[in-house]
Amino acid sequence: MLPTNNDAAPVLSVRGLKKSFGSNTVLNGIDLDVPRGKVVALIGPSGSGKTTVLRSLNGLETPDGGTVTVGEVSLDFGGSVTKKQLATLSNRSAMVFQQYNLFPHMSVLQNVIEGPLKVQRRPRAEVIAEAEKLLDRVGLLEKRDAFPFELSGGQQQRVGIVRALALKPQLLLFDEPTSALDPELVGDVLAVIKELADEGWTMVVVTHELVFARQTADEVIFMDGGVVVERGPAQEILRAPKMPRTQLFVQRLLHDI
Amino acid sequence: MTSNWDLITSSLGPIISGAITGTIPLTLASFVLGLFLALVMALMRISTNKVLSTIARLYISVIRGTPLLVQLFVIFYGLPSIGVKLDPWPSAIIAFSLNVGGYAAEVIRAAILSVPKGQWEAAHMIGMPHVQSLVRIILPQAARVSVPPLSNTFISLVKDTSLASLILVTELFRQAQQVAAFSQEFMILYLEAAVVYWVICLVLSSAQSLLEKRLDRYVAH
Numbered sequence: 182m183l184p185t186n187n188d189a190a191p192v193l194s195v196r197g198l199k200k201s202f203g204s205n206t207v208l209n210g211i212d213l214d215v216p217r218g219k220v221v222a223l224i225g226p227s228g229s230g231k232t233t234v235l236r237s238l239n240g241l242e243t244p245d246g247g248t249v250t251v252g253e254v255s256l257d258f259g260g261s262v263t264k265k266q267l268a269t270l271s272n273r274s275a276m277v278f279q280q281y282n283l284f285p286h287m288s289v290l291q292n293v294i295e296g297p298l299k300v301q302r303r304p305r306a307e308v309i310a311e312a313e314k315l316l317d318r319v320g321l322l323e324k325r326d327a328f329p330f331e332l333s334g335g336q337q338q339r340v341g342i343v344r345a346l347a348l349k350p351q352l353l354l355f356d357e358p359t360s361a362l363d364p365e366l367v368g369d370v371l372a373v374i375k376e377l378a379d380e381g382w383t384m385v386v387v388t389h390e391l392v393f394a395r396q397t398a399d400e401v402i403f404m405d406g407g408v409v410v411e412r413g414p415a416q417e418i419l420r421a422p423k424m425p426r427t428q429l430f431v432q433r434l435l436h437d438i
Numbered sequence: 439m440t441s442n443w444d445l446i447t448s449s450l451g452p453i454i455s456g457a458i459t460g461t462i463p464l465t466l467a468s469f470v471l472g473l474f475l476a477l478v479m480a481l482m483r484i485s486t487n488k489v490l491s492t493i494a495r496l497y498i499s500v501i502r503g504t505p506l507l508v509q510l511f512v513i514f515y516g517l518p519s520i521g522v523k524l525d526p527w528p529s530a531i532i533a534f535s536l537n538v539g540g541y542a543a544e545v546i547r548a549a550i551l552s553v554p555k556g557q558w559e560a561a562h563m564i565g566m567p568h569v570q571s572l573v574r575i576i577l578p579q580a581a582r583v584s585v586p587p588l589s590n591t592f593i594s595l596v597k598d599t600s601l602a603s604l605i606l607v608t609e610l611f612r613q614a615q616q617v618a619a620f621s622q623e624f625m626i627l628y629l630e631a632a633v634v635y636w637v638i639c640l641v642l643s644s645a646q647s648l649l650e651k652r653l654d655r656y657v658a659h
């Protein structure tokens with residue numbers, strides 16, 4: 182199921198990523214490497230630019246500078262970038278949104294097969310078989326004909342994950358996948374993401390769930406004010422952060438729990 | 439009394455035939471063309487291209503700011519003086535389409551803008567280009583919210599087509615006028631025309647509720 186590739190090169194490589202909205206500099210030179218099969222957790226206070234990083238990787242935001250490499254595709258945002266190049270880059274990754282963003286006028290199955298069928302134009306029978314297998318994995322096969330409004334938040338987010346997987350991306354991007362969920366529904370979704378990590382998917386997860394990050398992530402990156410303040414193995418950063426800003430942030434979050 | 443009743447039953451034929459061969463096809467043709475025009479205008483109005491959005495804004499403003507009867511007369515009686523002579527039917531269809539185009543454009547624009555931004559983003563995320571996102575993801579959702587206001591536009595149009603009688607299109611009201619002129623029974627004939635319009639609109643209103651129910655099947659209540 183996993184797209185295979187040359188093992189040595191990182192799946193995602195970001196250098197000097199910059200983005201401003203008007204006079205507001207949101208990303209001020211972000212570097213990021215994710216080797217194949219590894220999980221990076223992106224943490225940081227609200228407004229630090231985490232979402233903007235993910236959106237820049239998926240073509241939802243066009244950075245002002247820096248290079249982004251996903252798989253074999255590399256783009257230098259310092260120069261001019263065409264729509265087509267941007268599409269080639271963003272098609273390497275798939276995103277799971279905080280608010281799920283399922284298509285409300287389509288059934289669960291239609292949500293999942295829309296991309297593979299109508300964009301990637303793969304054979305219908307194959308696409309449906311794969312979609313059903315994925316839905317079964319997250320325990321939602323019997324909901325294949327339900328509409329999103331008939332599902333709980335946790336179920337909708339699992340469909341969101343399946344929709345991303347069905348695109349067969351090289352890189353999975355999660356933007357606070359559980360922060361819109363009622364507390365009792367968070368566990369199921371995190372369990373699915375952990376399973377995908379164990380299975381060898383390469384991913385970047387923006388999250389406030391530090392326990393989850395410690396258990397799942399290989400590397401944790403703490404961002405603040407559009408720069409990376411501290412990075413390292415999950416255990417280190419979350420147990421014994423070096424920088425004062427990281428210490429403060431981690432302590433606050435752990436107290437909230 | 440009997441002669442009144444005879445008049446009603448004998449005039450019902452021409453009036454209904456005016457509805458079937460005039461009012462209804464005129465309404466349908468104008469509405470379909472008008473909706474298409476409205477969609478184009480709505481997209482131009484939303485577009486980031488200043489020229490396109492200004493053209494659309496101007497068009498919508500002129501259509502909404504001038505009486506339909508004046509629009510109709512400009513096309514049928516005005517255009518011949520600059521060498522464009524159109525028959526009553528094409529004149530009527532053009533005038534009503536342009537009118538629907540102006541009103542429905544605002545409805546469609548609002549409906550498109552009411553679809554959350556996250557839907558565009560999810561569409562782009564699965565790799566859809568802009569136009570495909572619009573057609574497969576945004577417009578179906580916009581359609582649901584625009585059915586009630588567009589149904590109102592449609593029902594207004596049915597009644598507005600009576601203005602076409604003034605440029606000699608043989609439709610429901612013109613048939614009633616002709617029988618009335620001949621029989622001199624204005625009250626009876628015009629009330630009869632009113633009842634037929636009313637019945638048509640009642641039927642359309644129930645069709646509207648059915649359509650809304652169908653489109654609502656994928657949202658929570």
Ligand SMILES: Nc1ncnc2c1ncn2[C@@H]1O[C@H](COP(=O)(O)OP(=O)(O)OP(=O)(O)O)[C@@H](O)[C@H]1O
Pocket residue numbers: 202205207225226227228229230231232233234
């Ligand atoms: N489209 C936009 N236009 C203008 N400013 C924006 C836009 N998107 C983000 N910003 C600004 O960029 C900054 C970083 O936003 P971003 O959403 O990346 O932060 P975040 O780390 O994801 O925060 P949170 O934890 O609240 O989700 C914020 O100050 C935000 O107001």
Ligand SMILES: [Mg+2]
Pocket residue numbers: 231232233356357
């Ligand atoms: Mg965010």
